């Protein structure tokens with residue numbers, strides 16, 4: 001990139017000369033930089049620097065990944081489930097957040113592990129208290145849709161200091177908006193994506 005910036009337009013032969021490499025050895029690097037839009041190749045003229053940086057390439061890549069591609073399977077419960085059974089569920093399913101549905105199967109709330117810890121360390125009878133009483137309720141939930149980007153989801157997790165976001169599909173019913181849960185994005189989902197991108 002530095003060589004092209006200094007001496008554009010420059011042919012691949014000239015770049016290879018400067019680096020004391022063969023053109024064939026250089027070809028994969030040049031094609032990656034061209035595909036990423038960092039270099040522009042003009043036939044019989046040579047390579048130009050487009051002004052785009054590796055950072056803008058990375059941020060565009062992250063913004064182009066949709067929630068739909070990375071979402072994980074959500075574990076859902078209903079509002080009547082006891083706090084005790086919800087805690088058992090948390091361990092059985094090996095998750096940190098449970099999403100709560102109302103009688104019609106629409107998203108009504110969620111409980112995080114800290115919500116469950118908080119109630120469990122008090123004097124309440126966790127066998128009797130239903131999840132509906134302690135959950136964080138709609139419309140206070142931070143949600144994400146399948147069309148939003150992985151970056152949007154990660155941003156919401158950081159900004160709102162939460163571990164998980166329900167992925168929702170909006171449905172209009174008698175002028176009311178209902179939310180169906182179609183997935184989840186959690187800190188784990190984003191970490192997995194980060195590892196995958198690092199492997200490219």
Ligand code: ADP
Nearest residue numbers: 112113114115136140141142161162163164165
């Ligand atoms: P933990 O309690 O396991 O650290 P969170 O940091 O996710 O989990 O939760 C902190 C608080 O925010 C909890 O009271 C929880 O109910 C609430 N919360 C968690 N996720 C969301 C969300 N997506 N939208 C709104 N509130 C949430």
